[in-house]
Amino acid sequence: MIVFAEQAAQSPESRVVLAEGRAALTSLNIEGARRAAIASALRNAVEKTLGVYISGQTLTKDYTLLRDQVLTRSEGHAVLNEVIRVEQLPQEIRVIVRATVSLRPLTNQVRALGLARSWRVQTLNPTLEKALTEAGFTVEEDEKKADLTVTVAPRFTTLAQIPLQTAVGPMTMYTVRGEVTVRARRGLEVVTARVQTETARHINLETARQQAVDDALEKLAPLLTEDLLVLPSRLTQPVQLVVTGVASAEAAQTLCDRLGALPGVLKALKRSWSGSSATFELEVPTETTLASPLKALGLTVLSESKTQIAARNQAVPKRVLKK
Known part of the structure; x- marks a missing residue:
C-alpha cells in the first residue's frame, strides 16, 4: 500500500x-x-x-x-x-x-465495495444526463430531490459572416465561437466548474451556436463526471480552537502539526499565539466531535460548539529527535 x-x-x-x-x-x-x-x-x-x-x-x-x-x-x-x-x-x-x-x-x-454515496444530480442537458447516468449517478428531474445541480452557461462570439450566392438565393455563412461553462453546485457551494471553447460554422446562426455548445459538452461531460466521482460525500466545516497553556510560538506550531494529524481533522492552521494562548482553525467533517481526539493530545475541552472549541493544554513535552 x-x-x-x-x-x-x-x-x-x-x-x-x-x-x-x-x-x-x-x-x-x-x-x-x-x-x-x-x-x-x-x-x-x-x-x-x-x-x-x-x-x-x-x-x-x-x-x-x-x-x-x-x-x-x-x-x-x-x-x-x-x-x-x-x-x-x-x-x-x-x-x-x-x-x-x-x-x-x-x-x-x-x-x-458499495460504500460510496450515490449522488443524485439534476441537469436539463441531455448530453450531460447521458454521461452522468453512464457513470452511475442518479439523474433527477426535480431539483429539490437532487444533491447536486449541474448548469450550462454558454457565451457566443460571431467570428465571421461570409455572404454566399447559392441556387436558392443569397445566404450567409456564420463562424461562431462558443465558450461553455459547466458548474456543479451543492446548495450554494460550487463544487466544480469546467470551461470549454469550440468553434462551429453554419448558414444558420442558431444552428452554428448549438453545434459549438454540443461539441464543447462532448468534451466537458467526461471531465465533469471525473470531478464528481472524487467529490467527498461528507461536507466539512471550519472550527476555531483556542488553547490556553501553550508555552511558546514553537509549542503552538508543534501542537498545530499534531492537530492536523488527528483522524477527525482534515486540515489545521495556526492563526495566532499570544502569551499562553494559541488560536487554530481546523477543517473537520460536519457533525464531528473532537473532545476525545483532543484529549489524546493532552488537551482538556472546556467548551465545544459546532464552530468553536475552548481547551486547556496539559500535555507534557516529550524529547524531540532530529529527523
Missing part, C-alpha cells in the same frame, strides 16, 4: 494530509521503529481521507470492517512528502508526516 517519494505532485485527484504514526521500540532499533511509524502514518493518511468518501450510514454501522477491506486492498494510495516530526516516547516512536493520497484509486475501491 505504501509508496515512498521525496516529493508528490499536487493534482485535482489528490489530497495532501497530515497523519500520525506510531511503532513500538520493542525488538526494533530507533531507525527501524521510525520506518515502521512512517508506514503506520501513511496507512492512517489513507484512512483519514477515506472518512470523507464513504456514506454516512457506513460510518455509523460497519465502518471498521469496511475500512479494513479498503486498506488491505489499497496499493500505492499514499505517497510520503515529508516527515515533519519524530518523537521518542518511553516505549514507542511517534511521527507526523505530510502525505499525498491519490483519490482516483481510493474512490474506485470505495465504489466497488
Whole structure:
C-alpha cells in the first residue's frame, strides 16, 4: 500500500494530509521503529481521507470492517512528502508526516465495495444526463430531490459572416465561437466548474451556436463526471480552537502539526499565539466531535460548539529527535 517519494505532485485527484504514526521500540532499533511509524502514518493518511468518501450510514454501522477491506486492498494510495516530526516516547516512536493520497484509486475501491454515496444530480442537458447516468449517478428531474445541480452557461462570439450566392438565393455563412461553462453546485457551494471553447460554422446562426455548445459538452461531460466521482460525500466545516497553556510560538506550531494529524481533522492552521494562548482553525467533517481526539493530545475541552472549541493544554513535552 505504501509508496515512498521525496516529493508528490499536487493534482485535482489528490489530497495532501497530515497523519500520525506510531511503532513500538520493542525488538526494533530507533531507525527501524521510525520506518515502521512512517508506514503506520501513511496507512492512517489513507484512512483519514477515506472518512470523507464513504456514506454516512457506513460510518455509523460497519465502518471498521469496511475500512479494513479498503486498506488491505489499497496499493500505492499514499505517497510520503515529508516527515515533519519524530518523537521518542518511553516505549514507542511517534511521527507526523505530510502525505499525498491519490483519490482516483481510493474512490474506485470505495465504489466497488458499495460504500460510496450515490449522488443524485439534476441537469436539463441531455448530453450531460447521458454521461452522468453512464457513470452511475442518479439523474433527477426535480431539483429539490437532487444533491447536486449541474448548469450550462454558454457565451457566443460571431467570428465571421461570409455572404454566399447559392441556387436558392443569397445566404450567409456564420463562424461562431462558443465558450461553455459547466458548474456543479451543492446548495450554494460550487463544487466544480469546467470551461470549454469550440468553434462551429453554419448558414444558420442558431444552428452554428448549438453545434459549438454540443461539441464543447462532448468534451466537458467526461471531465465533469471525473470531478464528481472524487467529490467527498461528507461536507466539512471550519472550527476555531483556542488553547490556553501553550508555552511558546514553537509549542503552538508543534501542537498545530499534531492537530492536523488527528483522524477527525482534515486540515489545521495556526492563526495566532499570544502569551499562553494559541488560536487554530481546523477543517473537520460536519457533525464531528473532537473532545476525545483532543484529549489524546493532552488537551482538556472546556467548551465545544459546532464552530468553536475552548481547551486547556496539559500535555507534557516529550524529547524531540532530529529527523
